[in-house]
Amino acid sequence: MPYAPAEGARLYYEEAGTGHPILFIHEFGADHREWEDQMRFFSREYRCIAYSARGYPPSEVPSDPKLYGQDFAVADAVAVLKHLGIEKAHIVGLSMGGFATLLFGIRHPGMATALVPAGAGSGSPKQEQAAFRAACQERGEKLIAQGWKSEMAEETGHSPTRIQLKKKDPRGWAAYMERLAQHSGLGTGLTMKHYQGERDSIFDWEAELRQMQVPTLLVVGDEDWPCIETNVWLKSVLPNAGLWMQPRTGHAINLEEPAAFNREVAAFFATVEKGRWRLG
Template identity: 85%
Template sequence: MPYAPAEGARLWYEEAGTGHPILFIHEFGADHREWEDQMRFFSREYRCIAYSARGYPPSDVPTDPKLYGQDYAVADAVAVLRHLGIPKAHIVGLSMGGFATLLFGIRHPEMATALVPAGAGSGSPRQEQAGFRANCTTLGNRLIAQGWAGELAEETGNSPTRIQLKKKDPRGWTAYMARLSEHSGLGTGLTMKHFQGERQSIFDWEADLRRMQVPTLLAVGDEDWPCIETNIWLKTVLPNCGLWMQPRTGHAINLEEPAAFNRAVAEFFSTVERGRWSLDAQG
């Protein structure tokens, strides 16, 4: 199996296609498999790479809580690219992966040709932070103690921002739930406590975001309530970004509406690659 070495963990990855690279970074409630529709679509013209984060088998599951957090999430994305000899790539992430995508753009803009942070921002508004962090600690402890079997998976799959997938695509929701049940309770529990629960608010990055010039497409569903406020704010501060909102869609936007998501992202990449994304473009 292919692994990329990172600090404190080996990261399992898969790739398909040739061309300009795209790196996909998954959300908390998923793994590399959530990007299958995108891997199939984009690998026709791009070199596509998806990997499982630390704590998500077949990647390693470190037992040391200090080996989890937002810094590792960004460093792991860099580690995968460097292992594959890729100097620059489009970066696409959902939720937890969308948070990492934004931070990647701040810390490594020279490695990013375009960014697609989708469904990013849960817990970032100031008034939500304390409650969000407390909930992350509680859920993380439950996952470590119980794993995903039974009620925790059902609570997640039927939550207000995920029930849309069940209503639109029952077969896809069943497949999502099957994958969810296979996750490591320890790995996801430590991720929830020490990445999700201890990460900064996106609002803390305002000065850095205002300076970031990487072409960016923000993607969010209009029923992904915990993320809408943050994405509207991001649109006001990022100097080179667009905001795409998909109607009647919750959190897992790439699973709920794969055709619309793929089309919007493909059009964005095409515009960037033709040098026409910036509104300052001349000619």
């Protein structure tokens, strides 16, 4: 099995296709398999890489809480690219991965040819941050103690921003739930506590975001209510960003609407690669 070395963990990855690289960064409730529809579609013209974050088998699951957090999330993305000898890539992330995608653009703009942060921003509004962090700590402890073979999986799959997938694609939802049940309670619990529950508010990055020139496509579903406010704000501060909002869609937009997601992201990449993304 292919692994990329990172600080405190080896990261499992898969790749397909040739061409300009695309790195896919998954959300909290998923792993590298979340991107299968995108790997198949984009690998026709691109070199596609998807990896599982630390704490998500077959990547290693560190037991030390100090080996989790937003800094490791960005450093791990860099580690995968460097292991593969990739100097620059398009970076695509969903939710927790979308957060890492934005922070990657701030910290490593020279390595990013384009950014697609999708469904990023839950818990970032200042009026929500304290409650969000407290909920993450509680949920993380529960995952460590009970794992996903408990009511945690059912609560996640039936949450207000995920029930859309079940309604639209019951088979896809069932496959998602099967993958969810396979996750490490320890790894996801420590991720929830020390990455999700201790990460910055995106609003804290305003000064850096206003300076970031990397072409960016912000993506959000119109029923992904925890993320809408943050994405509208991001559109107002990022100087080289567009915002695409998909109707009747919740949080897992690439699973709910794979054809629309692939189409919009492909069009964005094509425009960037032609040097025509920036207006004016």
